[in-house]
Amino acid sequence: MDLDVRRLRVLYEVALRGGITAAAASLHVTPSAVSQQLGQLAREAGCELVERSGRGVVLTPAGYVLAEHAKQIINAVEQAQAGLAALRRDVSGVVRVGAFPSAAGVLVAPAAARAIARHPDLDVRVVEAEDQQSRLDLRSGTLDVILLQEYDHVPTPLPSDLDRHPVANDPMHLITPVGWGRRSGRLGDLRDARWVASAEGTPCLRSTLHACRLAGFEPDIRHRAVDFALTLDLVGAGLGAALVPGMALRTVPPTVHVEPLVDPVTERRIFAVTRSRGAGPLRPAIAAFLAELAASESR
Incomplete structure (x- = not known):
């Protein structure tokens, strides 16, 4: 049984977003393309992965099992890429950052400009995003870094697959x-x-x-x-x-x-969040941006 990693990512998006339409929007493809990829993955897996429920679909028990493994495989691939980039000390490529408006203007924009000036091959792209949507986009890989906030007496807990990086009070x-x-x-x-x-x-x-x-x-x-x-x-x-x-x-x-x-x-406390890197390093491009972001409060 050979499973295509790209199709596993599609399945993971469906599980994360809760449906084919939302997954298609995140992946920038049509819903029919997502359905086709799921159908091919089901043939590769030898079992049905989704089933009709009302006007949408839900994952079957096999679909849930495979989606959880897909998440682990996607994370392993990302960690391997980060480890290789760290060996090359390669501060280049795209870093996609999601932030709520007040933090985007005061913290993220200046940090992005400093990171790009320090590393000319780095491409930091900023997206305005509110908390819940940005968390989904981070976990799916659409974003690399997000900024969240928590107020006194109103903590913001994170799941174990996300890492917190303090930024500012x-x-x-x-x-x-x-x-x-x-x-x-x-x-x-x-x-x-x-x-x-x-x-x-x-x-x-x-x-x-x-x-x-x-x-x-x-x-x-x-x-x-x-x-x-x-x-x-x-x-x-x-x-x-x-x-x-x-x-x-x-x-x-x-x-x-x-x-x-x-x-x-x-x-309120503002902090950056990345996908958990496990025991490995952050991709150097992400680490370079976070370093500039962490320096924001002292400026």
Whole structure:
């Protein structure tokens, strides 16, 4: 039984993404092409790997077994390539980086520029990506590095097949309309204020709620905004106060007052994530970018 590694990657994408259509989008091919590859792999394996379920497909027990082995094979190939590149000390090739907007602008873009200047054969490509999608893209190999965030009291656990690389700490700031005149940096002074906060289920919202509760009150949230630029505009219009990380404060409207949060002190931590390298080295191109990224906070 000879199994094609490229077809194993297709099966792994279907398992990871939860269906043929999503896998096809990730692989930049048509759904029919994915179906054809799965059919050929099934013939090679001698058993059915997917079966119909409603309007889509699900993996069969054999499909799940083979997808798990496919993941291990893909990782082994990548580690072999990294080991050979490390022997050559070859800092070249493409590194694809996914990051959420505030980190992409403040950390990733300058680090990418420095890495390229230091290593002319290196090609760093940046994609704006939110947490859940970027994790899938990292595990599938579409991205090589992603940036994630976690707030105080809202940890971001990682599975064992991903490695964490600390990058920066980003203190939270209290922003209020200029006309309010409340500038102590203490949440307790705003217990009777209106608030602007992030959407339900987001780490930023959970961090805001926890900080306010530490200060002894439940915030009166009147407005919701995921985009920090919109949060600043809502606060600037006099509609409420908000907690915002420092990296989101590069452009502040003149109608917004910014104060470091001093009670309770709260921050978010930003870290890079790569696929686990096991006992082997990182690909030199990825290591070179991470080195520049780690140097960002000291600049």
